[in-house]
Amino acid sequence: MDQSIRKNNKNQINIVLNHRKKESVPPPPQKILTENVATKHDMLRQVEEEMGRLVGMEDLKKIIKEIYAWIYVNKKRQEMGLKAEKQVLHMLFKGNPGTGKTTVARIIGKLLFQMNVLSKGHLIEAERADLVGEYIGHTAQKTRELIKKAMGGILFVDEAYSLARGGEKDFGKEAIDTLVKHMEDKQHDFVLILAGYSREMNHFLSLNPGLQSRFPFIVEFPDYTVNQLIEIGRRMYEEREYQLSREAEWKLRDHLNAVKYSSGLTSFSNGRYVRNIVEKSVRSQAMRLLSQDSYDKFDLLTISGSDLECDEEPPIL
Numbered sequence: 001m002d003q004s005i006r007k008n009n010k011n012q013i014n015i016v017l018n019h020r021k022k023e024s025v026p027p028p029p030q031k032i033l034t035e036n037v038a039t040k041h042d043m044l045r046q047v048e049e050e051m052g053r054l055v056g057m058e059d060l061k062k063i064i065k066e067i068y069a070w071i072y073v074n075k076k077r078q079e080m081g082l083k084a085e086k087q088v089l090h091m092l093f094k095g096n097p098g099t100g101k102t103t104v105a106r107i108i109g110k111l112l113f114q115m116n117v118l119s120k121g122h123l124i125e126a127e128r129a130d131l132v133g134e135y136i137g138h139t140a141q142k143t144r145e146l147i148k149k150a151m152g153g154i155l156f157v158d159e160a161y162s163l164a165r166g167g168e169k170d171f172g173k174e175a176i177d178t179l180v181k182h183m184e185d186k187q188h189d190f191v192l193i194l195a196g197y198s199r200e201m202n203h204f205l206s207l208n209p210g211l212q213s214r215f216p217f218i219v220e221f222p223d224y225t226v227n228q229l230i231e232i233g234r235r236m237y238e239e240r241e242y243q244l245s246r247e248a249e250w251k252l253r254d255h256l257n258a259v260k261y262s263s264g265l266t267s268f269s270n271g272r273y274v275r276n277i278v279e280k281s282v283r284s285q286a287m288r289l290l291s292q293d294s295y296d297k298f299d300l301l302t303i304s305g306s307d308l309e310c311d312e313e314p315p316i317l
Ligand SMILES: Nc1ncnc2c1ncn2[C@@H]1O[C@H](COP(=O)(O)OP(=O)(O)OP(=O)(O)O)[C@@H](O)[C@H]1O
Pocket: 053, 054, 055, 056, 057, 095, 096, 097, 098, 099, 100, 101, 102, 103, 104, 158, 232, 235, 270, 271, 272, 275
């Protein structure tokens, strides 16, 4: 089997596998190609499966596929002796709490590990206190140590704008400078993701001109609709082998409608809020069953309306 690259009239690259016999040439690298194609399908399937477990995020699912295609085709180009672009994968994640930023960062780490782009694919989560020190030189040292831990994986800095909190005189500035230096010098050894609320992130980027252009991927994580939150809840129950009774689902819907539109978008923690409700209801169901004389498999599976503690004032999360 031989392989050639052709461009079609839309300038798309097609990798063509030609089946033809050649007697005098050495055996073609059939095995390697077959393996690559198989691995490609496996990796893509795994990632799509993981992303498929997440509700919504259609744009993001497309971006992840794009990253996959980009890396894959670059590898193919390299194999054929063509120029391959150096891949910089640093990212900005903008969105309210609980919109899935950390979850997605973890999935991306796994993907980049499977694709041999990162040697470990692990996620180091950090916030201001992990990066900023108390005296001159301390911050650069702390930040460098954290970057060292993230080598081969992802450094995920949550509420990144808090680094700019104290202005020019604050040690946070030193953390930003150190991050910027390393994201350039070690751009292929780790991926930096700066995350936080959209509004604050935009303000932060406006204060640090030149920062945004260092991040080829900017991803917005919108707030979930009530229907999406219900679906997230349903999947969380399913994973734990529980189900909501019809009454419970209505109660949850009413509650989410009330909370989402009363607390204002910045104080509502989307998926995490639902996860808290799910976990609390599982404990309440256990307490209810404990007080009953008997119960069957259906009872063990089902979360009833009374298990959902949604009557109280919505907590500010
Ligand atoms: N689209 C989704 N589908 C299913 N579950 C989700 C989705 N988005 C978030 N979740 C769940 O919500 C919870 C919170 O998500 P996660 O920690 O990723 O949010 P976050 O944006 O990183 O929050 P924060 O910025 O406050 O740290 C997790 O349990 C996660 O699995």
